[in-house]
Amino acid sequence: MSLKRIAAVVLTGALALTGAACGGDSDNSGGTGKTFEAGTTMDRLSKAQKIIIGTKFDQPLFGLKGLDGKPAGFDVEIGKIIASELGIPADKIEWTETKSAVREEYIEQGKADIVVATYTINDTRKQRIAFAGPYYVAGQDIMVRKDDASITGPDSFKDGTKKVCSVTGSTPAKKIEEYVKDKTTQIVLFGGYAQCVEALKTSQVDAVTTDNVILLGFVDQDPNALKILGAPFTQEPYGIGVKKDDTKFRAFINDTLEKIYADGRYAKAWSDTVGDVAPAPTGPAVNRY
């Protein structure tokens, strides 16, 4: 064996030893380089090297499943960052579709470890689950056909002649009830917003109502057919849903949000997804209730 070769073998051996020390039992990380308090959700997920993340599959810009079968969007990027802070790479994430009406139940039943899905923080939902965040504040708005000038705001539904579409189990579906004359004939509900968009394009409804950034995604896909009024009339602070009593996991996600506001990952997630369509937000203060 040449001297050079011997040196290489010795060096490799030394590196392997160092590797074992870093990834082995001594740091309790299971090889991820991350260590968490035993018994916490962070510890469990990190060691399992698997996380199930609930998101939307039919909402451009925030969570849209592509032809490759993977979802893309701002919520998806936030989910990936949380996973990476747990030491879980993106290819180990299991994505599951969480439509508006099933989000609480998915969290309660453990069908999703976290839900990042244009999910408004509110007290009703907090009775069943807990929220980290907010990480963005949207506002409810209205989308109509591009050539329609007859709807100018939520008050346009008060005369009882116009139909508006929204999604079952969403906050906008509830809010719009305050503005219609007859909710049974005027409000049309589907399981997802893409179905509302189809109903609008085929004139089965006159408007779609939900958060402005969701509507912007649909207008962006078909700007010749659709427009948004651009006058939000609520505040929708987006949170990350976790199990109700999991205070440590919630605190970890809040820490992660504060970290990515500061280190540029939040801004990059936005510019890679929503950036061309809406101005970059500054991360809102998290609420550690």
Ligand code: GLU
């Ligand atoms: N942010 C609202 C909500 O959580 C509307 C969007 C949605 O349905 O995901 O209900």
